[in-house]
Amino acid sequence: MKISVNRLSGPYYPLVVMALLMLAILSFSRVGLFIWQYERVAAAADILPLLLQGIRADLILVGLWLVLPVLLAPALATAGNINRWRSFCHGWALLGLTVIIFIELSTPQFILQYDIRPNRLYVEYLKYPREVFSTLWHGFRAMLLAGIMLTAVLLVLSNRVLRSAKNHTFAYRNRTLWLSWPLVVCLVFAMVRSTTDHRPANPAFFAVTGDAMVNSLVISSPYSVLYAIYSLRHEANASEVYGKLSRQQIVSDALDWPWLQQLQFDENYPTSHFHQATRPRARPLNLVIVLEESLGATFVESLGGVPVTPELEKLKQQGWWFENMYATGTRSVRGIEAVVSGFMPTPAQSVVKLSLAQQHFYTLGSALAEQGYHTSFVYGGEAHFDNMRAFFTGNGFDEVIDMPKIDKPVFVGSWGASDEDLFRTADQHLQQMHAAGKPFFSLIFSSSNHEPFEFPDGRISLHEQPKNTVNNAVKYADYALGQFIAQAKQSAYWQDTIFLIVADHDNRVYGDNLVPVEKFHIPALILGPDIEAKNISPVASQIDLAPTLLSLLGISAQTPLIGRDFSRDASSPGRALLQFDQYFALMEDKDLTILRPQQAPVHAVYNPVSRRLTTSTQPVSATQQSRALAQVLLPSLLYREQLYRNPLPPDCNDCQLAQALP
Structure with missing residues (x-):
């Protein structure tokens, strides 16, 4: 007996169609970007594993977009509300596809500018619409208009598919909905988490090459932007993505430079x-x-x-x-x-x-x-x-x-x-x-x-x-x-x-x-x-x-x-401190210690003549890792505790404030 997809998926059929559309668009976009950047992608790693990892990352994004309708399904997807449920799924899917298509289409221009997929910069610039629109209109007018037109065309085509799914949803019983719902919740949870490790997968999980731009191509641009928004909400502890040190060790290692050795630091204000x-x-x-x-x-x-x-x-x-x-x-x-x-x-x-x-x-x-x-x-x-x-x-x-x-x-x-x-x-x-x-x-x-x-x-x-x-x-x-x-x-x-x-x-x-x-x-x-x-x-x-x-x-x-x-x-x-997206590097002469989120640090050597950075397979020593980690944890500590200032004198006008602050 042949069982159709819509009969098998029952009330979730519109969501299944939405998920497949999203996966197809994201995969097509990634393949196009891989072709465009073929030399760098091929030089960084084998292409097929990267594409497969990309699908895995796309499943996280699709799972995130499924969370809301799946959680609402027991109440909205009952047989008596079938028409409302179909309309809701149609609108939700169209919104998700609009976001995905627009951000993916804007990705090539962003890569040309920043050599990485859209990230937190994409979000931050939205705060200044006048300046951003003026820049786009005067500098990238053709690209902007083409992007809007192509977005509209793709949305019209996607809408036809979604309408077809809306009109062909198979009838089902409420008991089927409620019995299947726990299984669907588990499936969506597995999609979003993507791993059984201690931490769920995140963009750093897919950073598998030595080229930051290629790493960004593995995930999708909407996922990168959503994760940036999530990270902005947790910035107070953002530096701890590299690891933790005791307060004493942070201060000791961060200030262990020859030009600071003879200085007397304040007991309550570390620097x-x-x-x-x-x-x-x-x-x-x-x-x-x-x-x-x-x-x-x-x-x-x-x-x-x-x-x-x-x-x-x-x-x-x-x-x-x-x-x-x-x-x-x-x-x-x-x-x-x-x-x-x-x-x-x-x-x-x-x-x-x-x-x-x-x-x-x-x-x-x-x-x-x-x-x-x-x-x-x-x-x-x-x-x-x-x-x-x-x-x-x-x-x-x-x-x-x-x-x-x-x-x-x-x-x-x-x-x-x-x-x-x-x-x-x-x-x-x-x-x-x-x-x-x-x-x-x-x-x-x-x-x-x-x-x-x-x-x-x-x-x-x-x-x-x-x-x-x-x-x-x-x-x-x-x-x-x-x-x-x-x-x-x-x-x-x-x-x-x-x-x-x-x-x-x-x-x-x-x-x-x-x-x-x-x-x-x-x-x-x-x-x-x-x-x-x-x-x-x-x-x-x-x-x-x-x-x-x-x-x-x-x-x-x-x-x-x-x-x-x-x-x-x-x-x-001397030394230099470099922050590049989620990577932090301590550069001492030509040697770099590079910290990565939820990954082991790497040692690299920079040749200023050839401008090449050569990474080493040898692990970074615990001492050097601590030294580099302290450089990025100290400013985070100073900011959170409001200690990047001088002690206020006891007879100042801000005595009450001085006592209220750390």
Whole structure:
């Protein structure tokens, strides 16, 4: 006797059709991505096992989407409610397919930009619809329209299949529904958990190759995005995905660096200590930090990149040039927390966006405000983006100058006023501060080097055609920077000011290395009236800049900074801390210890000439694992317990707050 699928599945037939449709779409998308990235996929592992693992990951996503209707089935799927049940299943399936199709279709463009499937960045950018839509419309209009049209076509086709399933559901008895329901619940639970191990499967479970992008292709984009949303809700303990250490060991191992050995740390605030400036001054100097958007070593010829920064190449002959400076992450807010706060990276969001860091969190702004400085943030776009305004104003910045305060900009693009408008405004502001006779600190954040790469005509000789490419945008940003420094040298404040020019991160993070070390390499340059020209060759991190700057300014003060002061020692070996998606790497010279979620750490060696990362089959020693783990657990601990600040004096105005906080 032949039993049809709809008769066998009974009330669950619409859900079975939905599940099969989802699996087919996800598998088809994965095969297409594998073909597109065939060379990297084939170089990383055998393709068939990866495809099978992909189906397993897809079953997790499908199982998650089945949870709600399956739990409601005993009440909604009774014989008397058959029509309502069919309509509900149809609508639920259509919603799920809309999400899956749209995210999968947007995946190729996301991979082109970030060299990984959509993840938490995909979610975070949804908070800024105006900026995102403007970028998509001006930079990816054809891709956007094609994606919307293709989504609509696929949904129409999927809807036909779902309607057919809705109209052909087999009649059944309530007893059949209720007796089969426990079995269906167990089946969905098994799909979602996907393993009998202690922990359920997650994206790290499918990270089976040494190429992070290939690992991301194994799972689906909707699953990656959903897991990112889930992770955002549990960020307080996100760093513990790598393992745990005792509090004492975290502090001991994290502070076990030569430049910290002679310091006396506060008993209750693990990193707080007195910083003694190496260059005492009768009157501390001003500070200007120019944070360059996405200006990685990729675009600096002397660092092995494309020759599109001629102005920076000239300037590097005039100050401290860091040959091996590395960003802590791949987002602007990550660069901000490292440069402005000297804070180490974690797998969680940057503290710029986290609630417990919106007040009483150490920044150079708060430190210098205590020294009598006027502090400001100057930005060509809207300062609310990425929560920058709230973070800065809550942590020591007196003034925010953004797009609405830029007078008569000559050019406005998707991300705000052009860099030359930004620097013109900044120069006017600095001249006013100098005329007022008050020391100042200003953070200037550029934005012209940002997709869709819009900038005014007639400023530079284009590096390539068409105009709106990243190389041309970088060359324009470099031009604007050169103009600003030239103007500053002619201004009265130049003789009293230290300048730092540094990138927040590189532009696109890609490559077949487990951690794309080469895309963390960034330029950094310190200029000033008495800053001698020299190259600094040891590996350095963005978190080393803040203590170095305090010394050059002549500021001796209590501080929680644990970066290296390069004014004391610019030649001994250094280290860098790299956070790439869910991977954390401690880089010491060319050796890296890479921590992975729910997996054993790996040792790797980076060749800066070939830009290749070679992983070792030898296990990482327990001592080295603890050393690397402490680097990422310490900032998590400091954030959760609100300890990344200096102890408040007993007679301060915030005594009650000081007693209330840890």
